[in-house]
Amino acid sequence: MLYRSTVMSLAFTAEKQLAISAVRRACSLTSSVFNKLVKNETLTKGDKSPVTVGDYSAQAVISSMLQRAFPQDPIVGEEDAAELRVDSGATLRDRIVSLANEALVGELGLGDLAEWGIGPGSEQTPEQLLDAIDRGNYKGGRTGRMWTIDPIDGTKGFLRGEQYAVCLAFLVDAQVQIGVLGCPNLPVDLTNPDGEKGCLFIAVRGQGAQQMKLSGADPAPLSIPPYSPSTFNFLESVEAAHSSHSTSEKISQLMEITRPPIRMDSQAKYACLARGDGGAYMRMPTGVGYKEKIWDHAAGSLIVEESGGIVTDSRGEGLDFGLGRTLGENYGVIACVKDAHAKLLRAVQQATTDGASAQSKA
Ligand SMILES: Nc1ncnc2c1ncn2[C@@H]1O[C@H](COP(=O)(O)O)[C@@H](O)[C@H]1OP(=O)(O)O
Ligand SMILES: [Mg+2]
Ligand SMILES: [Mg+2]
Ligand SMILES: [Mg+2]
Numbered sequence: 388m389l390y391r392s393t394v395m396s397l398a399f400t401a402e403k404q405l406a407i408s409a410v411r412r413a414c415s416l417t418s419s420v421f422n423k424l425v426k427n428e429t430l431t432k433g434d435k436s437p438v439t440v441g442d443y444s445a446q447a448v449i450s451s452m453l454q455r456a457f458p459q460d461p462i463v464g465e466e467d468a469a470e471l472r473v474d475s476g477a478t479l480r481d482r483i484v485s486l487a488n489e490a491l492v493g494e495l496g497l498g499d500l501a502e503w504g505i506g507p508g509s510e511q512t513p514e515q516l517l518d519a520i521d522r523g524n525y526k527g528g529r530t531g532r533m534w535t536i537d538p539i540d541g542t543k544g545f546l547r548g549e550q551y552a553v554c555l556a557f558l559v560d561a562q563v564q565i566g567v568l569g570c571p572n573l574p575v576d577l578t579n580p581d582g583e584k585g586c587l588f589i590a591v592r593g594q595g596a597q598q599m600k601l602s603g604a605d606p607a608p609l610s611i612p613p614y615s616p617s618t619f620n621f622l623e624s625v626e627a628a629h630s631s632h633s634t635s636e637k638i639s640q641l642m643e644i645t646r647p648p649i650r651m652d653s654q655a656k657y658a659c660l661a662r663g664d665g666g667a668y669m670r671m672p673t674g675v676g677y678k679e680k681i682w683d684h685a686a687g688s689l690i691v692e693e694s695g696g697i698v699t700d701s702r703g704e705g706l707d708f709g710l711g712r713t714l715g716e717n718y719g720v721i722a723c724v725k726d727a728h729a730k731l732l733r734a735v736q737q738a739t740t741d742g743a744s745a746q747s748k749a
Pocket of ligand 2: 537540541683
């Protein structure tokens, strides 16, 4: 038993260190993309180019570090470089190559290792960076080691200057072992929205979860407070197209919740649940046949579980990360502290059954 616990606590130290380092480097890249391209440039409404530049270059950085550290590990990444390999993508490609290289050559910080292809002199060729992006094309599966990257989750929040997250998870046999979320715009204390911003959340299965500042300062363990009916509320998407606001409003009424929901973009919702800013993460299907992607839930779900929470779909079943790049048929996602889950699940099931019978009568 002693042997087993020693082995468990030693597990994945190198993977964890790499994941933290890669997410932190990608976060400084996305912050600089925002400052250079979103804040200081005149953009036409709905212009998605800064987010595209940010997505590609952040995935290039994380993926090229992974390739150096763990060359055999496959990656399920949100982006692929096809658009950058054609002539019409040349301008975008040049921008991405220069941003990714700028991030890779940055000085080594705490815990960084030059052997991961970072630090002064670590420039990559355009071809190497495009290949790094394309290493994210793994189809996923149930066995073996793999990583999943969402280089910018919450693109709408990123463009609004609100919440987004750089997300990286490491899985073995379809079980998330490490989850890291970098949230550059998230207040360290949500009750002080004008205070310091920039948080990093890290979980390792069986070893708990912690929050620290993006700089690495002030690490603190995370633990979701016990269920309290008078303060319980929901964390949900800003975008009603991503999660049904009307269904969660119905669930909220059934649970007699009095506090309004906290709406924010990205997996920052999982992080905020883990540190007790809100009572439950709610993601109810909007009925358009959208399949949730594994990179949108892997890191966040482990951070919640390791903080004392539970993450399931609306049937109460665990999320299955072994089905490929998606979570399969969409039954929604609900997450909360363990002692609230049965009550929440009952309300979810009542709301969705009522909804279904109202629809079939109509
Ligand atoms: N119809 C949909 N239902 C649920 N999630 C969606 C839908 N369309 C896009 N998404 C994804 O929701 C995530 C953001 O969620 P949130 O609104 O909670 O921040 C993004 O990864 C986005 O994917 P994409 O990056 O392809 O736009
Ligand atoms: Mg996403
Ligand atoms: Mg994304
Ligand atoms: Mg996207």
